[in-house]
Amino acid sequence: MPNDTAVPGNGASSSATSGLSRRSFLAAAAALGLLPATGRAHAEDDLLTFRQPQPFSFQLLADRARRMAMQPYIAPQPRDPKVLDQIDFDAHWKIKFRPEATLEVAGGKAPVRLFHLGRYFQLPVGIHVVENGKSRELRYDPKVFEMPADSPARKLPTDIGYAGLRVMAADQTSDWLAFLGAAYFRSAGELNQYGLSARALAIDVAMPTPEEFPRFTDYYLEPSTTPGRELVITCLLDSPRMTGVFRMDVGKDGPVVMDIDSRFFARDDIARVGLAPLTSMFWFSETDRPERIDWRPEIHDSDGLAIWTGDNERIWRPLNNPASVRTSSFADRNPKGFGLLQRDRSFANYEDDGVFYEKRPSVWIEPKDGWGRGEVQLVEIPTDDEIHDNIVIYWLSDQPVKKGAEIPLSYRLTWAKDEPHPAEVSAVTATRIGRGGIAGQPRPKGVVKFAVDFDGGHVAKLARDTEGVTAVVSTSRGELSNIDCYSVKVGTAWRMTFDLKADTLDPVDLRAYLKRGDQTLTETWLYQFLPKPDSAA
Incomplete structure (x- = not known):
């Protein structure tokens, strides 16, 4: 859960730890959840009053950020922090925004309601x-x-x-977009269930020094003129080492774009x-489930990182909950x-x-205008509960950021059930790990x-007895054996299996895909296996 009082999390370590903002407690996520609401989408004149109008444009706000x-x-200081600290989750929950005060910004299509300050959100915004x-x-x-x-x-x-x-549905029965704390924002997406968060910037994640959390100080709301969009939200951003302006042209027609x-x-x-x-939570999945850690089969907001590279390769990297902070980098040029x-x-895989969790949105980042050379970085932080956001991804340009630098950035965010640009190649649907060898x-x-x-994709079209399908597997260390692939007897999936004998306790980077002749059938499966003492020679 993002909050204005976020502090570094784990301190420095040999693998470079992160000060990732934590969700202070699970119940606080409900503050951004689908809250019941009734009433008119029109604010009565005696409830809302405004200051004198001022000239506004994106350029004017950018000029202000530059200055x-x-x-x-x-650094801003909370007013009356002792009183604000008394407004814990229970007290905050009891403070209800009056429906008749709802802001009608986009002709009733995207009513806006406001959050009160409290213990976890002590700095006001304009x-x-x-x-x-x-x-x-x-x-x-x-x-x-x-x-x-x-x-x-x-x-x-x-x-x-x-x-x-928070931005409400037109009938005001629920919200689908919320801004509360730092420079974070969340959407309920296509399935109307909040999950992971996006943010404007991530500064010094997974560094020995504390992470810096930029903050949206002001929000400017106006109707969108783009077909299929409802609302434009422009934000002024400030932090010790960065300022900026962040404009979102937002619409919800199934997926939130x-x-x-x-x-x-x-x-x-x-x-x-x-x-x-993007910031998410991954505790455990079917991949490498600890014994009896929780009664539910899986707990995660996201189960993997997907990349569509500039060279048109599709990559799937299942997420880990490591014993120590891990940072993985995927170099690319102009990623798609x-x-x-x-x-x-499947609800049955979570039972919550x-x-x-089966309704949590997937979020896809689609760069515009080419981002040049850099890398997608994935940071995985240990967690022993679902209340912590322990996963971060972002794009890291190879251009250094020096004092006085200006960084223009344009992209599209899609919050949906599935990624918006499905590949022709087949997708990874499950990764499982168990004892090696042959049964019996x-x-x-x-x-x-x-x-x-x-x-899906190519393998779903293959007959069960198709010949010539092979698994291509490589490893950064250790010994591979028993490499095989075959059609699963139920459904249209194909399964790849192999054994790995790890020779040390160092991480093992694995890479695999299926092919038939010269045709690549599947996306590339990447995995970082973290051997335990009983899995190394």
């Missing part, structure tokens, strides 16, 4: 409504919230400000600037897309009727077996 980058950073090239800032008024008589919020100043916003245009300005040299970052996906859509025979010590299933 800010030339000035020293002044809410501005744009019309005819002018912006009007909304004044805070406690009357837009219904508060219990004993609520700590009643002790706050009457101009304390708002914490964030965001066309993003941004500019960032560096106040100082920065070692690692992660662009288009990448994202964190939730491919497993409270948070519905003595099991060789230190050998593990991998079983990888592919379905």
Whole structure:
């Protein structure tokens, strides 16, 4: 759960740890969830008041961000932090936004409601409504919230400000987009269930120094003029070493689609600037499930990283929950897309009727205008519970970020059930690990077996007795044996199996795919196997 008070998480380690923002507790995610709501999509005049209009445009806001980058950073300080700290989850939940105060920004198509400040969201943000090239800032008024008589919020100043916003469905029965804390934002996506988060920037993730969390300080809301979009949200961003402007042209017609245009300005040299970052949670899946760790079969917001490279290769990398922080890099030039996906859509594989992991959105990043050379970086952080966001991906350009640098960046974000550009090659549908060797025979010590299933695309069209299909498997260390592939008797999937004898406890990078003759049938399966003492020779 993103929050304004996020602090570095694990401290420095030999493998470079991250200060990734944590979800403070699982229940707090409900603050961004599908909340019941009723009422009119029109704010009564006596509830909402605005300051005097000011000229507004993307360029004007970019110029402001550029000027800010030339000035020293002044860290904002919460007002009345002792009172705000009393507004814990329970107290925050009892503060209800009055439906009659809903902002009608896009002709009723995308009503907007506001979040109150609290323990985990202590810094206010500016809410501005744009019309005819002018912006009007909304004044805070406690009357837009219904508060219990004993609520700590009643002790706050009457101009304390708002914490964030959420965009409602047209009938106002649920929300589908939310901004609350730092520069994070989340969408319920196509299946109307919140999961992973996106953010504007990730600064110094997985570095020995603490991670820096840029913050959206102001939101500017206006109707979209793009067909299929409802709302434009433009954000001003600030942090100790970076400023910027971040514009989202957003629509929901099944999948939620965001066309993003941004500019960032560096106040100082920065070692690692992660662009288009996503933050997710992966505890365990069918791949390498610990024994009796939880009664549910799987728990994750995302189960893998997908990459469509500039050379047209499709890659699938199942996620890990490692024992120590791991950073994996995938070099590329002008990638066509990448994202964190939730491919497993079967309720039976989660058995959780409270948070519905099978409905969590997949998020696909589609660069515009070519991003040049760089790498997709995947950071995996250990977790022992589902309340922690322990997965980060982002694009890291090979161009260093120096003081005074300007970074323009445009891309499309799609929050959907499936990736928006399915490949012709077959996709990985499951990765499983178990004891190596042959059933019924003595099991060789230190050998593990991998079983990888592919379905859809080319293999789904093959007859079960098709000849000439082979598995191509390589490893960075250790010894491979018993490499095989065959059609699964139920359904249209093909399965690849092989054994690995790890010779050390060092990570093993595996690469595999199916082919027939010169034709590549499947996407490339990449996996980082982390041997345990009983799996190494």
